[in-house]
Amino acid sequence: MKQRMMMAALLAIIASPVCAATLSGAPRILDGNTIEIEQTKIRLSGIEAPETDQICLDAHGQKWACGIAARDELIKHSNGRTWDCHTTGVDVYRRSLGNCFIAGEDVNAWMVRSGWALLSARSAASYAIYEVVASNAYAGIWSGAFIAPWDWRHRNQSTIIIGASSVPSDVQELLLGSALLTDPPSQECLIKGTVGRKGERIYHLPGQNSYEQIDMTKNLGERWLCSESEATALGWRKAAR
Known part of the structure; x- marks a missing residue:
């Protein structure tokens, strides 16, 4: 109550x-x-x-x-x-x-x-x-x-x-x-958004250490993002590295 x-x-x-x-x-x-x-x-x-x-x-x-x-x-x-x-x-x-x-x-x-x-x-x-x-x-x-x-x-x-x-x-x-979002929807939308085990939403920029290892077809909670401003507006935080 x-x-x-x-x-x-x-x-x-x-x-x-x-x-x-x-x-x-x-x-x-x-x-x-x-x-x-x-x-x-x-x-x-x-x-x-x-x-x-x-x-x-x-x-x-x-x-x-x-x-x-x-x-x-x-x-x-x-x-x-x-x-x-x-x-x-x-x-x-x-x-x-x-x-x-x-x-x-x-x-x-x-x-x-x-x-x-x-x-x-x-x-x-x-x-x-x-x-x-x-x-x-x-x-x-x-x-x-x-x-x-x-x-x-x-x-x-x-x-x-x-x-x-x-x-x-x-x-x-x-x-x-499952392969729908293997590639980004646009070449301006290269940021990878992933969802952690505790539901934490994290985005990864090209050039960061973990970027190339992320498979965007693995989890439907993952998505492509077009800018850091968009990412933060939707509740994602930047990966530490």
């Missing part, structure tokens, strides 16, 4: 107005979910964009780095403009949770409407129509087949694959095969 009370108190603090703030500026975009303004990392609320290491299938059944594409489309849409982000609370990685706007346009909603993100469990009900619009238009990741970002992080052979009405017969092997 005492533990439950402590957890309830912690959640109340996290969600309290004390954690609320408004930040403005041209952001550094780390991935389709995460930006940085004035050294504050902000997680876009209510949406789930593909992870930067995530692979999808396009309209022709070919593999593509949809997580990198989602990030790059957000960078293109931002185009160096000023964002206004209203934050309330933090997530498990201590990122501020925020709704962001560019000249009054809801960026979170734009990501869903353009097919570069899905609704999360905490999304606004008004966003639902945007996901329908994106799926009907085969926009973004809806152009082919993909795994929901929350399932991608914990995928296995029974993970559901969604998207286009017709997919290749070998879709399971293409998106769930």
Whole structure:
């Protein structure tokens, strides 16, 4: 009972107005979910964009780095403009949770409407129509087949694959095969993230002693990362050597 009370108190603090703030500026975009303004990392609320290491299938059944594409489309849409982000609370990685706007346009909603993100469990009900619009238009990741970002992080052979009405017969092997991430999704994403025995998330840079010995097909908890800023924003720490 005492533990439950402590957890309830912690959640109340996290969600309290004390954690609320408004930040403005041209952001550094780390991935389709995460930006940085004035050294504050902000997680876009209510949406789930593909992870930067995530692979999808396009309209022709070919593999593509949809997580990198989602990030790059957000960078293109931002185009160096000023964002206004209203934050309330933090997530498990201590990122501020925020709704962001560019000249009054809801960026979170734009990501869903353009097919570069899905609704999360905490999304606004008004966003639902945007996901329908994106799926009907085969926009973004809806152009082919993909795994929901929350399932991608914990995928296995029974993970559901969604998207286009017709997919290749070998879709399971293409998106769930053990050798899927043997190579990085992009040549800019060369950082290796590994999970230790106690669940500790550690990233390894090219040139570090352990880098070449890491087999990225061995454990699905392992992933490629594109920058140290992205890694730290997602709760990874740098390997000692």
